[in-house]
Amino acid sequence: MFFVGLVFWMDLGGGGGGGGFVREEEGKGELCVVVGENKVVDVELENGLKDSDDENSGCSFSSALPKIARLWQVPVSTILKLTIPSTMPSKWNRFYVSANICLCPLALLYSCSSFVSIDHRIVFLLPHSHFPLWSVVLFVSMSLGFIHYMIEKDPPGTEQLSSLLMAFVMSVFWISTMAGELLDCLAACGVILKLPPALLGLTVLAWGNSIGDLVADVAIAKAGQPAMAIAGCFAGPMFNMLVGLGAGLVIETAGVYPLAYELRFHVSIIVAFVFLLLSLMGSLLVMTWFRFRVPRFWGFCLISVYVLFIAVSLAIAKFVN
Numbered sequence: 001m002f003f004v005g006l007v008f009w010m011d012l013g014g015g016g017g018g019g020g021f022v023r024e025e026e027g028k029g030e031l032c033v034v035v036g037e038n039k040v041v042d043v044e045l046e047n048g049l050k051d052s053d054d055e056n057s058g059c060s061f062s063s064a065l066p067k068i069a070r071l072w073q074v075p076v077s078t079i080l081k082l083t084i085p086s087t088m089p090s091k092w093n094r095f096y097v098s099a100n101i102c103l104c105p106l107a108l109l110y111s112c113s114s115f116v117s118i119d120h121r122i123v124f125l126l127p128h129s130h131f132p133l134w135s136v137v138l139f140v141s142m143s144l145g146f147i148h149y150m151i152e153k154d155p156p157g158t159e160q161l162s163s164l165l166m167a168f169v170m171s172v173f174w175i176s177t178m179a180g181e182l183l184d185c186l187a188a189c190g191v192i193l194k195l196p197p198a199l200l201g202l203t204v205l206a207w208g209n210s211i212g213d214l215v216a217d218v219a220i221a222k223a224g225q226p227a228m229a230i231a232g233c234f235a236g237p238m239f240n241m242l243v244g245l246g247a248g249l250v251i252e253t254a255g256v257y258p259l260a261y262e263l264r265f266h267v268s269i270i271v272a273f274v275f276l277l278l279s280l281m282g283s284l285l286v287m288t289w290f291r292f293r294v295p296r297f298w299g300f301c302l303i304s305v306y307v308l309f310i311a312v313s314l315a316i317a318k319f320v321n
Helices: 002-035 037-083 092-109 133-151 162-191 196-223 228-257 268-287 296-317
Strands: 121-123 128-131
Touching: 002 296, 037 121, 037 128, 037 162, 092 133, 092 162, 128 196, 162 196, 196 228, 196 268, 268 296
Parallel strands: none
Antiparallel strands: 121 128
């Protein structure tokens, strides 16, 4: 949450600062028309003499912000370039493409470590020698990357389907990795604050999962595409429920097979199902009644329902063991 807020603050703050400076210059242009050239020159000189020190200090602070941002942007962007292929031929780089060939298979092997152990020893090249699986994958990928670096010297003419698929898969890998780290942090917070895991999932994890959809849907709606925004509001949770929950249950049941996986329900989860059912049924009835047009009051009603849901969840977490 801190880094998301920092990114938004730097993005909006930088844009706002630039816009304010332009508006100040435009204001001086309007003053030049009304008052006249001589008086405006005097006013600008006086303002320049009075505010010179403030501008110097402000410029020094504002110029330091991009440098501070680069301290954590450079390593993150470098790691992403090394593991996520670029899909644009104009940004093609032979070194980064070869690094993608070397590192992507190893990252995918790590993501599949719940199914296959990366230390599993297999026979490779020599008949009586066993090597760890990660070393075999690393050797093969590094060999292919070296061959690519020596042979390929010109960028491709068009976008390649293999690069698009690999970029998508590696993006999902990083999202999954970050989500795993977030879950570990949530578990630690729950242990420290003695909060039930269901409450953390219904609040903090839900907000972290939905902040990207919220920003995208609001931006699309403001751009004049309300139908696309509404479709995104329902398609995103549907994908999470069907694919995310389905894949998670398949993995867990495969781990305990042939025994049955015991699913432990908390009271707050049942309450969440009830509120979700009410909101979906209410949206269906309201949209049908208004001939598939969403009125403004229904938006306020949905926000009120969510606030009531958070209040009920907090009350349950406090009074129900």
